[in-house]
Amino acid sequence: MTKPILTAALMALALAGCAKKPPKQLPPAPTSGSEIAPVTDTSGAATPGSQADFIAKVTSDRIFFDTDSSDVDANDQATLRSQAAWLAQYPRVRATIEGHADERGTREYNIALGDRRANSTKNVLAALGVDPGRMTVISYGKERPDATGSDEASWAKNRRAVTVTVQ
Template identity: 60%
Template sequence: MSSTLQTPRFSKSASTMLLLAGALAISACASKAPKELPPEPGPATTTQAPPADLGPTPGSQADFLAKMSGSDTIYFDTDKYDIDAMDQDALAKQAQWLLQYPNKRATIEGHCDERGTREYNLALGERRANAAMNYLVSLGVDAARISTVSYGKERPVALGSNEQAWAQNRRAVTVTID
């Protein structure tokens, strides 16, 4: 028993009718013009684009760091707290910024390397912070706007017991506050 699948055969006129019915169905879906057109557009309006990133807020700690580009920190030789020519340039930049923003205050943090006793390093860190503050005051910054703190060897930025790490830790860092 074999069964064959037969495909239906349409006459030519039936095929034409199907084609016409399909065309009519598609044309019925075409959009029609509305009875009333929308109003003509008025003058061009622009929406404000969000402001471009203009950088840090003027007078902020981020602004201070951006303007200092590394000059927020000065470095010292072993067991020293004197301000050398390189430090003078960095402190001059700091003073210029502080004079531009007379309502800003600053804290100068004194730091030391890991060598020496805790007490010795706290005293040395204080001398370093005070040396930086005194230089800023000599450049016209009001001493009442500057405070100092010594962290001694308690907050190293570089870990290690070698000259490179020690040199990075012997520093005074200026941080602005509101």
């Protein structure tokens, strides 16, 4: 009877010695579309048609929403007009519209809200002449906050849709 116990103990010790050790340095956190390293030409200017060029030439790569809303207001429509104009210059560039929500609410609710926000943004861009086939939507819900505070200012930054170009 002691032999099985001794064998089990030896196996446990052997397996414990094989455990993975944590890396000395963790990999960097994932980046959002606005943090992509700029693509530049030899003069240091953003390459036409790149994400860096998009960010440099449009009013903003993101629009913001009121709490529990996916309605695009007049200020955001102006931002989307500038995005649509840039996308018209580069008809081969595709775009991904990311929908985001603040930390309040359940994960499921915020995924659905982020999806509504991304689709509202896509619909406005389509109405402004951008081919819907060039755009995809994804919802991150509350999973990728832009601001980490738990206050109205942080929540307002997290209620957004971000347009990311895809080359």
